[in-house]
Amino acid sequence: MQKSLTSLGALNWDDLKFFLEVARTRKASSAAKRLAVDYTTVSRRINALETALGTLLFEKSRNNGFILTAEGQRLLGYAESIESTLHLACEQVSGSGVALSGHIRMGCTEGFGSFFITPQLSHFLDTYPAISVDILPLPHFISLSKREADIVIALERPEHGPYVCCKLCDYNLRLYATRDYLEQHPSIHSTADLAEHRFISYVDDLAFSSELLYLANLLPGAQAHLRSTSVIAQYVAALQGRALAILPCFLAAQDPRLLPVLAEEVNITRQFWMYCREDLRKLKRITLLWDYIRETTELNRAFLLGESNVVGFID
Template structure:
């Protein structure tokens, strides 16, 4: 019993912050960058925590970095609970001005993040200047468990985990080409005509979601002579007038250079899901951004479904300025 009391008294609670960052990034150098300190400080704080607890929390590997031991895994869940509780406590005892401040990271698919979410967030941070937002429009899975993001917008609903999740919206994709392409290639009057036309599409085995593999499912006879993991790269390639591309309407329909081909016959509907960790969902700044994204998405339903509608922005209330 005396040993436990001594260990607790020797524990520096601030060391848990360093532990969490190393556990999430698996590299002391990356943790140091996120915390704004040097590598030696991170290493020293981790050693201090291990000494205070009397156990090894990480095994160090040249290839895998800092790997949590079984004891480290057990501590991680407790440390995250402490972190969330501290966030909630600060909001409860602080004024509303403090509660509506801080930093949020939002992960999102590349096209939606770049062409819809980022423009909307530029208006959000203008209305709430005390809140800073990182948008991560990356074409790969973003881990909430490693706190790579606080909120994620994805093509698929998470199968399990301590998450709050909602369907954000449906959206439409259609087949697009430039006028130059249509003028210089054979006529396209029906879907069977597409078998002789070149496409730009995803790299099948590198697609981060099966929801992206619509070309093979919709047009089995079509061939892609140029492929990319980036929907923006596909969009730019189609603009060169040498291939067709299936693109989200929120990306291509607002560009007058892009023309929808067989819009009635070639149309795909997909969904976006928004989710975050249960413990973070209660934070006021997370709730504010969550509700804001849902509102502006609903406001732009027609735009996202490929109907002739402009991109709309929510007008902030005077009290938000």
């Protein structure tokens, strides 16, 4: 494609919205769905933007979809800055009513997102009914760079990127079993006795973080006859009374069917980190949810550490 000097008059700013969605999803069909238009509209708008800029922004591949060229990568940073600036400008000039409205997408680990964050969000939305939230409690890494979420709660602090990050909280995990299991299997008085028992655990080579490989650290060589990438699946399996499982206290302590085993000896502490893009952190709705999540995790510190089985909510 022949490059030429671009006139601002030839550039349709709305085309950048289409560019951003294609860059994030890598598929024109996915971008079309998110923008509520058809595939041909997305394709036409991308072609128009490339013509206006006089450069190729994507390499099209049958197998890999739309891959950003070097020029596309450079444009992506500017386009995201424009997008964030527009969001912030709307909040600043439209008054407090708009500032307390809008949409947020929050990514989170599966168990914490399902058993703690989701109930807390229900109370948050009672206070701010004009804000809507998508919660993505997924057993894999969620990308901020692709805008899969606006805020992420993860097991590990991001190593690099234009992010605002804070340690959210500590949480504990313990070894759990049903009463029936403990009554029908050899007694457990020390970690040495665990060698006679079966476990439920993660699929080691599919765990999205090394922080999840508790069993290997606790009992090297221990046999997990049932493994899953989902902590919720492990929790459900533990309830069947046929094996032991290391589970977060915020998930298992609420369930009277599960009892902690060797609570003093098997007490694993991990952390959650919360982060978002620097440009989004300035948005009022992001600030509101960010501060709320920090406040409610502090309120529930004892619950997350397994020192209480009662969840608290902010009035």
